Amino acid sequence: MFNLVKGTHDVILSEADKYSYIEQTFIQVAEFFNYKEFRTPIIESSELFQRSVGDSSDIVRKEMYTFLDKGDRSITLRPELTAGIIRSIVNNKLLALGDIPVKAYYVGPCFRYERPQQGRYRQFNQFGIECVGVVSPYRDVEVISLCYYGLKILGFKNLKLVINCLGDDESRTNYKNVLRDYFAKHLDNMCGDCKERFKLNVLRILDCKDPSDQEIVKNAPRIEDYLTPKSKENFDKILKTLDNLGIEYEIDRNLVRGLDYYSDVVFEFHYTSSKGINYGALCGGGHYNKLIQEIGGPKDIEGCGFAIGIERIASVMNDDNLFADIDESLDCYVMPLDISYQNKAIEIATTLRLNGFKSDVNLEGKGLKGMLKKALKFNTKYALILGEDEVNSNKIVVKDLKEEKQESIELDELISYLDQKESEDCECHHHQNEE
RNA sequence: GCGAAAUUGGAGAAGCGGUUAACUCACUUGGCUGUGAACCAAGCAUUCACCGGUUCGAUCCCGGUAUUUCGCCCCA
Numbered sequence: 001m002f003n004l005v006k007g008t009h010d011v012i013l014s015e016a017d018k019y020s021y022i023e024q025t026f027i028q029v030a031e032f033f034n035y036k037e038f039r040t041p042i043i044e045s046s047e048l049f050q051r052s053v054g055d056s057s058d059i060v061r062k063e064m065y066t067f068l069d070k071g072d073r074s075i076t077l078r079p080e081l082t083a084g085i086i087r088s089i090v091n092n093k094l095l096a097l098g099d100i101p102v103k104a105y106y107v108g109p110c111f112r113y114e115r116p117q118q119g120r121y122r123q124f125n126q127f128g129i130e131c132v133g134v135v136s137p138y139r140d141v142e143v144i145s146l147c148y149y150g151l152k153i154l155g156f157k158n159l160k161l162v163i164n165c166l167g168d169d170e171s172r173t174n175y176k177n178v179l180r181d182y183f184a185k186h187l188d189n190m191c192g193d194c195k196e197r198f199k200l201n202v203l204r205i206l207d208c209k210d211p212s213d214q215e216i217v218k219n220a221p222r223i224e225d226y227l228t229p230k231s232k233e234n235f236d237k238i239l240k241t242l243d244n245l246g247i248e249y250e251i252d253r254n255l256v257r258g259l260d261y262y263s264d265v266v267f268e269f270h271y272t273s274s275k276g277i278n279y280g281a282l283c284g285g286g287h288y289n290k291l292i293q294e295i296g297g298p299k300d301i302e303g304c305g306f307a308i309g310i311e312r313i314a315s316v317m318n319d320d321n322l323f324a325d326i327d328e329s330l331d332c333y334v335m336p337l338d339i340s341y342q343n344k345a346i347e348i349a350t351t352l353r354l355n356g357f358k359s360d361v362n363l364e365g366k367g368l369k370g371m372l373k374k375a376l377k378f379n380t381k382y383a384l385i386l387g388e389d390e391v392n393s394n395k396i397v398v399k400d401l402k403e404e405k406q407e408s409i410e411l412d413e414l415i416s417y418l419d420q421k422e423s424e425d426c427e428c429h430h431h432q433n434e435e
Numbered sequence: 436g437c438g439a440a441a442u443u444g445g446a447g448a449a450g451c452g453g454u455u456a457a458c459u460c461a462c463u464u465g466g467c468u469g470u471g472a473a474c475c476a477a478g479c480a481u482u483c484a485c486c487g488g489u490u491c492g493a494u495c496c497c498g499g500u501a502u503u504u505c506g507c508c509c510c511a
Contacts, residue, residue: 003484003502058509062436080511110511115436118504119511126511193508209508258510283511309511337469370463372471387469399470406470 007114007122017326018314019125023107026127026150026308030105033146035129038104040084042111046074051294052083054260056200063112077111080259082288082305083295085130090297100133100301107310119315128285128307132292135302137234140265140287141241143304147269147283148247154313155322156271156282161242161249163267165235166203166256167227168289172263175226176202186216206254222253231264238265261294262286267306273320282316283308331357332418333375337387339365345386348396348414355415375401382418 004010011019027037046066053059065077078084085104089095094102107127116122129146131139144161151159166172179202183190187198190205190213197204206217227235242249249267257266266286271279285306292301317323332352336345345361352359360378362371368385375383385397385406396414399406400421409417 006502063509112510114509115507116503117506124511128511281511307511312511367464368469369467369471376471383470385469389469397469401471404471 005122007116009121009123014326015314017328018317018323019310021323021326022154022310022313022317023125023127025153027105027107029146029150029153030129033103033142035103035105035131035146038085038088038106039108040078040081040088040106042078042109043075044078044084044087046076048083048087048295049076049079052086052261052291053080054201056204057258057260059112059258063114065111065113079112080110080307081106081108081126081128082130082259082261082291082307085305086132086292086295086297086303089130089132090292090295095133095292095298095301100135101139102132103129104132105129119309119312121311124312125310126307127310128305130303130305132303133301134287134304137237137265138241140234140238140304141245143285143306144238144242144267145245145247147285147306147308150308151269151271151282154317155324156269157274158272159248159282160270160272161247161267162252162255162270162281163239163242163249163265164252164255165223165227165231165265166263166286167223167231168263171223171227171231172203175221175223178221178226179203179205182220183216190216201260203256204258207256217254224253235265257284257286261288261291263289265304271316273316275320277320279316279319282313327379329358329379329381330360330375331380332359332382332384333371333378333380334359334361334384335368335371335375335386336362337368337385341386341391344391348384348386348411351415352418355419357418382421384414 046064049064050060055061059079064079067075069075085106089102089104105128108125109123110126111123113122114120129143131143134140144163148159148161167175180198183194183198183202183205187195190198191208191210194205194208194210194213197208205213206220208214208217224232239249239251255266255268256262257268264287266284268281268284271282273279283306285304287302287304289302292303293299332349334345334349334352336342342361342363345363349359349361362374364370364374366374372383380401383399383401385399387397390396390408394411395408396411397406397408398414398417407417
């Protein structure tokens with residue numbers, strides 16, 4: 001027996017159904033917003049992430065799976081997908097063609113060397129979108145609303161959008177200087193992490209969880225006082241539009257996020273269940289001004305995106321019972337009563353499949369009782385019994401497992417018989433709906 | 436990276452320094468030889484995560500390893 005590698009997990013059977021359900025929901029919403037799928041490599045050059053995610057981020061500093069390949073190239077398993085998506089947009093010259101914005105969505109595995117916990121793995125899956133070529137603050141709203149509707153369709157109620165504005169370059173340079181001056185005075189009393197943050201990225205001191213540090217943060221200069229008029233105006237437009245769309249938000253001036261490429265608007269959706277359990281952030285995203293240029297793209301092209309963790313969403317949905325019953329059913333289960341009828345049985349099953357009936361055959365040589373049990377386990381509509389009498393007379397018994405009725409049918413008429421039963425079924429449903 | 440706790444069949448789970456490792460569910464087979472339930476009977480861990488140590492004897496005590504969970508950190 002081999003153990004799983006730490007922080008990895010198998011996604012199988014009903015768990016896999018749940019993951020596809022989450023992914024498909026977001027994919028459909030993204031398609032509806034005219035986003036196109038992008039599939040980029042799982043491995044990228046290490047430098048890509050150092051440049052984009054940022055040397056001062058925890059991800060780059062301690063969470064990347066980096067190795068040298070046989071040609072001595074430094075390779076990294078992607079810790080997130082934004083960098084790769086932007087790289088591919090730049091490499092494929094999609095921006096030079098003038099079709100901005102490029103609207104991309106993605107789904108796939110990411111890798112971070114972190115301490116595993118429930119709903120949190122070293123190999124995990126993300127869905128996300130990037131909208132590159134953003135010239136209007138309303139694009140930011142579009143990105144936020146896409147995320148909002150995806151979560152809503154999955155059944156999340158009482159979502160809280162937590163939002164902040166980090167400002168553009170000019171705002172941030174000014175603000176960081178002021179902030180550095182302020183924290184320099186208090187640095188001796190602050191935690192070790194913050195001393196580190198002071199050197200690397202002073203903004204990240206703002207979301208330190210240390211209580212005594214929070215006291216210091218409380219009196220720190222605030223970003224809103226250092227925003228350039230343009231940043232401020234854009235942020236106000238975003239907030240106003242969110243109001244109009246009925247998306248509730250809360251401004252958190254200390255929301256910074258751990259990736260260095262964000263500027264201007266950043267956001268997270270937080271969730272508290274009806275039972276009052278606070279699950280924290282389900283996803284996060286924001287705007288980036290300099291990332292495209294940093295990766296070698298044209299100047300002055302901005303983007304916006306968000307990502308959700310599939311594992312995290314699935315874990316919360318499991319916990320909060322948000323998965324509707326995914327109804328897996330089988331139309332027909334063919335049951336040969338003797339192994340000598342198995343060849344006949346698979347012929348019948350094949351015919352059924354070619355005619356649009358999802359079918360399976362019992363080839364395990366069980367007794368009728370055992371096969372019926374198996375049929376029930378698959379949530380089968382029709383059990384088809386093939387015994388001596390049927391084989392001799394070229395017939396088959398069709399047993400409706402829900403109605404608990406059965407009929408012996410000529411094999412030639414099996415498909416038309418089932419088609420007729422199905423259409424009656426449909427009409428029945430229609431009548432029920434009308435009532 | 437730091438701190439803590441856990442790990443017994445397919446699942447839940449009891450157990451104790453001494454060899455039939457309880458019980459429940461699931462599953463298999465038969466009673467019922469061609470019909471789903473119930474009932475009854477039988478079967479279902481030479482083994483208690485792995486490796487060492489202590490011991491006459493270890494699933495139980497000790498040490499190490501692995502994994503998981505929880506907290507910190509961070510995030511999705």
